[in-house]
Each structure stands twice: as structure tokens, then as C-alpha cells.
Amino acid sequence: MKWLKEAKHKEMNCNVCGKKLKFDHGILKEDVFTAKKEWGYFSDMDLQVHSFNVCEDCYNKMVSTFVIPVDISVKGEVI
Structure with missing residues (x-):
């Protein structure tokens, strides 16, 4: 994944605002x-792979515009 490659280089940016994330x-x-999307047939982006990173602030702004809210659940522990 792109973000793992970037993380090894100790640098990652939000694709929305360009903010450099803290390491x-x-x-x-x-x-x-x-996010990573492998586009299939029946789209204008057949066989393209798109990936991007969004910081928490930009994510919150983005999902606040959704007509149908994000489905949120809470995990008991992080592995």
C-alpha cells in the first residue's frame, strides 16, 4: 500500500488539504x-486503481456532508 511505503520514508500527506502528517x-x-479502489468494468475508470490518504480533520468535514451518515461501531480492543 502506498501509505506503508510513505510511512517507511517517514512522510505522509493528506490528499485533501496537503497537510504533512506527524511522525x-x-x-x-x-x-x-x-482508501483504495480498484475500478472494474462499467465505469469511466475501467481497471484503474485509485488510492489516497485523508487526515482526521478532512475526513470529519467530508463525512459531515453525507446524506446517509457513516455507520459507526466501537471495537473492544486494538490488536
Whole structure:
């Protein structure tokens, strides 16, 4: 995944606002929404693969515009 390659280089940016995400000693210190879409047939983007990263602020702005809200659940623990 692109974000893993970028993380190894200790640099990652939000594709929406361009903000450089925080790293400390090679560890990403803020979370990011990463999306990857492999377009199939019957679209204008047949066989293209799109991927991007969105910081938390931009994610919150984006989902606040949704007509149908995001389905949110809570995990009991992080592995």
C-alpha cells in the first residue's frame, strides 16, 4: 500500500488539504483514513486503481456532508 511505503520514508500527506502528517522516530503519531479502489468494468475508470490518504480533520468535514451518515461501531480492543 502506498501509505506503508510513505510511512517507511517517514512522510505522509493528506490528499485533501496537503497537510504533512506527524511522525516521531518513524512512527505515525496521528491516524489517517486510507482508501483504495480498484475500478472494474462499467465505469469511466475501467481497471484503474485509485488510492489516497485523508487526515482526521478532512475526513470529519467530508463525512459531515453525507446524506446517509457513516455507520459507526466501537471495537473492544486494538490488536
